[in-house]
Amino acid sequence: MDSSETPTPPRHRTYEDIQALLTGTLFVALGISMFGHTGLLTGGTAGVAFLLHYATGWNFGLLFFAVNVPFYGLAWKRMGRAFTLKTFVAVGLLALLTNVLPTLVHFDALHPLFSAVMGGLLMGAGMLILFRHRASLGGFNVLVLYLQERFGWRAGRIQMVLDCTIVLCSFAVVDWQHTALSVLGAVVLNQTLATNHRAGRYMGL
Structure with missing residues (x-):
C-alpha cells in the first residue's frame, strides 16, 4: 500500500455513539454540578446560562437548552445533519442531567479550588468524548469545531479565549475570588481539549 495514501478512518457504530453521548454529557453534568455547588462559572453557552441562573x-437546565437554540442553524449548515442531531441530543441530555444529578449526588465538603480543577477536567474530558463522536454541546462548540475543520485552528485554544471572556463577565454576579477560580476552571477545561483534540490525531468518525 502506498504510504502517501491517507487511510480511511473507521466509523463509530450507533451503540458507540450512544455510549459516548451518555458518558460525555454525564461527565460535563458532574463538572457543572461541582461548579454550581461552589458558585463558579464556566464558559460557552453553559457560562451564559450560569450568568442568567x-x-x-x-432553572439552569432550561436556560442552557434555550441559549443553544440559535446555534442549530449554523450546525446544520456547516457541520451536517448527523452532527446537528447528535448535538441536539447531547444538549437535551445535559439539560436533563443537570436537574437530575442534584437528587443523586450531594457534596458535604467541596473546596472551590478543587472544584475548579476537577470540574474543569471532567467537563474537558466529557467534551472531548463528544467531539470525537462528531457531537458537541452546541453554541461555541459548533463554532470552534467548524474553525478547526476549516482552518486547522486548535479547538481548545479558540474555546479558551471565548470561555475566559465570558467568565470575566462573572464580575457582575460573583466576587473576584470566584471569578479567578472560574477562569482557572476554564483554562483547565480548554487545556484538556487543546492537548488531546488536534486535527488529524484522532481518526474515528
Missing part, C-alpha cells in the same frame, strides 16, 4: 434564579 445566578442573576435570575431561573
